[in-house]
Structure formats: structure tokens, C-alpha cells
Amino acid sequence: MHPLELPFSRTRHDRAAHRRADPDLIGTSLAVPTTRVLVLHRGRLAVVDPQAPHAALMPPAGLPDGLWLHLGEDDDATYLGLVLPDASAPGGSGEPAPPAGTDGWAGLREITRAQAAALDADDDRTVLVHGLAVEAVALAGWHTTHPLCAVCGTPTQVGQAGWERRCPVDDRRTYPRTDPAVIMAVVDDADRLLLGHAARWPEGRYSTLAGFVEAGESLEDTVRREVAEESGVVVGTGPGDVVYRGSQAWPFPASLMLGFRARAVGTAVTTDDEEVTDARWFTRDELHAAAASGEVGLPGRHSIARSLIEEWFGGELPGAW
Secondary structure, three states: OOOOOOHHHOOOOEOOHHHOOOOOHHHHHHOOOOOEEEEEEOOEEEEEOOOOOEEOOEOOOOOOOOEEEEEEEOOOOEEEEEEOOHHHOHHHOOOOOOOOOOOEEEOHHHHHHHOHHHHHOOOHHHHHHHHHHHHHHHHHHHHHHOOEOOOOOOEOEEEHHHOEEEOOOOOOEEOOOOEEEEEEEEEOOOOOEEEEEEOOOOOOEOEOEEEEOOOOOOHHHHHHHHHHHHHOOEEOOOOOOEEEEEEEEEOOOOEEEEEEEEEEEEOOOOOOOOOEEEEEEEOHHHHHHHHHHOOOEOOOOOOHHHHHHHHHHOOOOOOOO
16 A cells, blocks of 8 residues: 555655754844745734635744744745744734734634645645644644743743753753654454544544554554544454554644554444444445435545545545534
């Protein structure tokens, strides 16, 4: 099987990690006319055209101050992120006015849906900006949730052009964290696909099972444990029973989704009724009919869950959240 093509995993820029140790990197980058900036506030990006939003890459001149992040570079430009503080909004809360030259704010999911056709066509410019946006949202989210030293509680200082936080008391360094999570298309020997309904979802919404990796656990064991916990289905322990299919950043807020195809050796379903309230086996005809009628709502077209489902199906399915 060829690796899955996943839009959240594509980039066109070099992160240029070797430049982050330069303490003047942000300042020198801001002085270069070709530098371009993504502006963020509370995980949302400044966009052009709010009806079909795409993240705006802006020149730095005239932008307010905030947390600056070095995102990388290519032959054309250096790319920065600018995270606006809540104090920049009226009364210190809510959304600030979008920067001049932009039309509003949009989340990454909205932008991905709006740019779906260009991402599918692998348009270089769209893939470049989307890759930068995924990186910026993930990095900004980490800064939001890690303002203090985990050991002594002292407010930390930003370093490495946004890729480090340092405790001024003991010089302890922390770096952006990503939580690994498995997501799996579970298939039985009759070539049926297992999909589950999470307790927090609206009625009729189904997707592949998923879960976070625990301390000291391999990815393959995580697949087996999560499937058993959420559905009662047993995944085999043979060398071909858990097969890696691809990975995708999922910065909502800080996950790396690791996709697998798994073979079930036991098909009896018993959900935990806490995380998953229903799980069903589908043949291809059954899933197509349920999706076409609206009985089943499937994940968004640019999620790794959708890619895993449609890889098993052998083509596109109707409907999406």
C-alpha cells in the first residue's frame, strides 16, 4: 500500500531550525522587505475573504507587537507568526480588529474547508500557506498553555525565536510538545469496516476509533488497547495485523495523528458507553448507502479519518461533517 496523501502533512517551506539560536533572528527578519507574517489570535488566523477564507501572508510593516515566532523560509521569503495578546482586544477580551488588509479571523478547519479544491490540486501557494498555518497554530497553542515553569511556577521567557521557553530561576528549558495519538481503520476478515459514535457527537456522526498513546506504550499496543477499550473488538497480534498508513499534524490543540489499518480477530462489539456509545460494522454498500441518505455523517474530507475510511472503501464517499 502506498502512504496516504494527507493535506495537513504537506509543506513547501524549510523550518530552518539551525537559525533559531540567533538571538537577533526575529529583528533581522522584520527588517527584510520580503518577510511575510501570519497573524493569529486565540488560535484563529487573520484571513482575506471571510466567505472563502485563506490565511493572509502580510508584510510586517505596521503590525502591532505581540509574540513573534519564526516559522521558516524558502527561496522567496522568511516567514513569521505574530500572536496577538488578549490585551489587544477591546477590554482585554474578545477578538481584536483584524490587521489592515485583512477581512477577519478564521479557524484552521474553516480555512482548510475553503481551500479544499486548491489543496487537492496540490497548488504550491495554497500548500505553502496551509503548512505555515498548521505550524503557527500548533506553536501558538503551546505558548498559550505553557506560560509557567512546570517545576517552580515562575513565568517563563521566550527564546529560540519562539521555539523555547526558559525559566529565569533555574534556566530549565522546555520545548513545544506534541501528543501522539493513534487512529485506525479496523477491518474484519469479511472486509467490513468498524466505525464508532463518540458520546459528545450529534446523532448519526461516525468515524474511525482513535486514542492517545500512554506512557511506555508502543503504537501497535495503543491501537489494540484503544480498540478493545472503546468497542470490545480484538485486534490481532500478528506482524501484519497493525499496519502504519501515515501521519498528520492535528493542532486542536496539540496532537500528531498516526494512522493505521488494523485487522480484527474478534468482531463482537461492546462499547464503553463513556467515550463511545455505539460502534458498527459496515460493508462498502452499507456505508455508501448510509452516507448518501444522511443516516451516517462521516469526518471532514481533509481529516486523516476520512482518508483511512476512503482508502478502505476504494474511492470517495458522499457526505461529511
